Amino acid sequence: xxxxxxxxxxxxxxxxxxxxxxxxxxxxxxxxxxxxxxxxxxxxxxxxxxxxxxxxxxxxxxxxxxxxxxxxxxxxxxxxxxxxxxxxxxxxxxxxxxxxxxxxxxxxxxxxxxxxxxxxxxxxxxxxxxxxxxxxxxxxxxxxxxxxxxxxxxxxxxxxxxxxxxxxxxxxxxxxxxxxxxxxxxxxxxxxxxxxxxxxxxxxxxxxxxxxxxxxxxxxxxxxxxxxxxxxxxxxxxxxxxxxxxxxxxxxxxxxxxxxxxxxxxxxxxxxxxxxxxxxxxxxxxxxxxxxxxxxxxxxxxxxxxxxxxxxxxxxxxxxxxxxxxxxxxxxxxxxxxxxxxxxxxxxxxxxxxxxxxxxxxxxxxxxxxxxxxxxxxxxxxxxxx
Amino acid sequence: xxxxxxxxxxxxxxxxxxxxxxxxxxxxxxxxxxxxxxxxxxxxxxxxxxxxxxxxxxxxxxxxxxxxxxxxxxxxxxxxxxxxxxxxxxxxxxxxxxxxxxxxxxxxxxxxxxxxxxxxxxxxxxxxxxxxxxxxxxxxxxxxxxxxxxxxxxxxxxxxxxxxxxxxxxxxxxxxxxxxxxxxxxxxxxxxxxxxxxxxxxxxxxxxxxxxxxxxxxxxxxxxxxxxxxxxxxxxxxxxxxxxxxxxxxxxxxxxxx
Numbered sequence: 108x109x110x111x112x113x114x115x116x117x118x119x120x121x122x123x124x125x126x127x128x129x130x131x132x133x134x135x136x137x138x139x140x141x142x143x144x145x146x147x148x149x150x151x152x153x154x155x156x157x158x159x160x161x162x163x164x165x166x167x168x169x170x171x172x173x174x175x176x177x178x179x180x181x182x183x184x185x186x187x188x189x190x191x192x193x194x195x196x197x198x199x200x201x202x203x204x205x206x207x208x209x210x211x212x213x214x215x216x217x218x219x220x221x222x223x224x225x226x227x228x229x230x231x232x233x234x235x236x237x238x239x240x241x242x243x244x245x246x247x248x249x250x251x252x253x254x255x256x257x258x259x260x261x262x263x264x265x266x267x268x269x270x271x272x273x274x275x276x277x278x279x280x281x282x283x284x285x286x287x288x289x290x291x292x293x294x295x296x297x298x299x300x301x302x303x304x305x306x307x308x309x310x311x312x313x314x315x316x317x318x319x320x321x322x323x324x325x326x327x328x329x330x331x332x333x334x335x336x337x338x339x340x341x342x343x344x345x346x347x348x349x350x351x352x353x354x355x356x357x358x359x360x361x362x363x364x365x366x367x368x369x370x371x372x373x374x375x376x377x378x379x380x381x382x383x384x385x386x387x388x389x390x391x392x393x394x395x396x397x398x399x400x401x402x403x404x405x406x407x408x409x410x411x412x413x414x415x416x417x418x419x420x421x422x423x424x425x426x427x428x429x430x431x432x433x434x435x436x437x438x439x440x441x442x443x444x445x446x447x448x449x450x451x452x453x454x455x456x457x458x459x460x461x462x463x464x465x466x467x468x469x470x471x472x473x474x475x476x477x478x479x480x481x482x483x484x485x486x487x488x489x490x491x492x493x
Numbered sequence: 494x495x496x497x498x499x500x501x502x503x504x505x506x507x508x509x510x511x512x513x514x515x516x517x518x519x520x521x522x523x524x525x526x527x528x529x530x531x532x533x534x535x536x537x538x539x540x541x542x543x544x545x546x547x548x549x550x551x552x553x554x555x556x557x558x559x560x561x562x563x564x565x566x567x568x569x570x571x572x573x574x575x576x577x578x579x580x581x582x583x584x585x586x587x588x589x590x591x592x593x594x595x596x597x598x599x600x601x602x603x604x605x606x607x608x609x610x611x612x613x614x615x616x617x618x619x620x621x622x623x624x625x626x627x628x629x630x631x632x633x634x635x636x637x638x639x640x641x642x643x644x645x646x647x648x649x650x651x652x653x654x655x656x657x658x659x660x661x662x663x664x665x666x667x668x669x670x671x672x673x674x675x676x677x678x679x680x681x682x683x684x685x686x687x688x689x690x691x692x693x694x695x696x697x698x699x700x701x702x703x704x705x706x707x708x709x710x711x712x713x714x715x716x717x718x719x720x721x722x723x724x725x726x727x728x729x730x731x732x733x734x735x736x737x738x739x740x741x742x743x744x745x746x747x748x749x750x751x
Contacts, residue, residue, distance in 0.1 A: 147676075148673075148676065176710070176711045176712065176713060177707075222741065226709075226715055226716065227576060227710060247713035247714065248692045248693060248713070249687055272712060273680055274677065275680050275683060275684055275712065275713055276684065277683075277687045332690055333656075333691065354656055355652075355653065355656045355689060357649050357650075357653035357656060358653045358656055378688060378689040378690055380688075382649065383647070407688075408681065
């Protein structure tokens with residue numbers, strides 16, 4: 108990208124010229140692990156990933172690349188249309204299955220054979236010795252992806268990018284990534300309005316606010332499992348905290364509601380937040396005005412509709428660890444050939460989601476950059492420069 | 494007959510002649526112009542020596558064609574690499590013996606047709622006692638305990654059952670794939686399993702006529718089974734994958750790497 112940048116060691120806030128594009132800005136943001144997740148397949152994740160890899164290389168950062176699905180394949184598994192390849196530069200680290208590495212056009216040197224055997228074979232961490240295209244699959248579970256990214260960190264990766272799998276968003280969990288990029292595009296819905304509203308819904312869930320109650324100190328969210336449910340109620344005699352052991356909230360929703368002390372309680376869930384719990388709570392008077400707390404936003408698996416129903420009864424959703432959504436990327440083309448005007452889509456998404464930078468990576472256009480837009484004052488509008 | 498695997502072409506009457514036949518409908522009346530249109534279409538598709546060998550009206554303003562022609566293209570089959578389910582397929586007896594020896598307890602499987610999908614024919618063929626194509630379903634295997642939850646099961650209910658019975662494997666059948674609804678549905682289930690923190694404990698398996706192992710991998714499943722799958726295929730995979738997980742977790746505790 109910019110030559111003057113590559114020679115300077117990046118530390119503080121870069122000059123405005125270097126940060127026109129938030130995808131580039133991500134590289135300077137101090138992020139350690141960036142998750143690129145999407146609303147669906149073919150929403151532009153790999154294009155965003157390539158932009159980050161390229162920029163990191165340009166400024167001399169050692170990058171590590173992982174994928175929570177399978178990325179960089181030549182043809183789409185569903186549409187059979189060509190997909191963008193993942194282009195890696197010399198010095199980068201990648202975590203992928205041995206079998207996929209053999210067909211890469213980049214020349215790779217194996218550094219560590221991990222203990223993880225995936226459906227595509229054993230995962231190996233490679234160093235790229237000459238640039239080229241590569242297919243990456245680094246495990247289909249959060250535990251495995253976490254393990255290989257930690258290994259790449261030990262091996263000297265300064266910035267790790269985790270490409271998402273189709274519409275899966277588990278890799279944006281703060282335990283895996285401290286920064287998230289969300290890709291959306293024409294593939295999401297047949298109409299512009301549909302794309303914008305579905306994107307706004309996902310953003311609303313992903314950026315679910317942190318639980319700031321004084322009780323928070325008492326809990327170590329990492330030690331909670333899907334069998335842990337905590338009910339907190341405040342009454343005349345102070346707060347009452349009750350810790351329940353259940354099979355899972357999926358099995359024991361009725362029991363949890365039975366145990367609810369009354370309206371305005373807080374319900375901490377160690378596992379997922381499913382749609383049926385939202386509907387059950389919304390239907391119960393005792394659950395009015397209650398707050399449901401989960402580990403992070405990737406645990407929220409209720410539909411936007413079920414969440415809205417719960418919220419309309421005074422309910423609130425909070426998380427222990429907030430996801431830092433750095434930017435949204437838009438892709439105006441769908442694999443079936445439908446196409447929106449790139450700028451119209453960009454503007455529409457930016458207008459609906461004012462507090463987060465929105466970028467069309469291919470066109471190189473950006474909206475909602477911090478410091479540029481008129482509507483400021485939102486707590487999440489910091490971008491990442493701060 | 495020596496087939497060149499780097500240049501495989503259709504076989505008509507002799508090797509590599511490239512002759513192929515296709516059929517299609519055009520939304521026009523069947524006449525000389527329509528037949529010419531069908532021929533031109535064949536040429537545009539990369540056929541040479543195109544002959545319209547059959548044409549007829551099938552309704553008002555709809556005509557049907559059978560076209561014969563020489564395909565000018567070839568494919569390099571040595572460059573094709575399709576991910577396949579990694580398992581040695583075993584027989585009914587072998588699978589039961591394998592589980593007894595390597596796992597030592599019954600394997601618990603929970604299966605369902607999820608979402609709005611009501612087409613249980615696939616999952617029934619794999620799970621139900623009577624099985625499919627002369628093979629017993631997993632329900633009949635003494636070393637499997639199976640739960641077939643039927644059709645239109647919400648992902649939440651499927652996972653709830655799996656947690657209740659400590660399932661080793663979840664089998665999801667998806668037949669309806671219009672507008673890729675199956676992808677959203679399968680994605681949601683995988684996210685739910687991960688959010689519940691039990692992804693390391695269960696095998697996630699998908700199946701259906703439009704399902705490939707490739708799609709399964711992309712969505713973070715452990716295996717995908719397409720058309721023609723038999724109960725023993727699924728049974729072999731589950732038994733071997735579970736044995737591998739058990740073996741790995743033992744190695745894990747020994748600390749193989751930093």
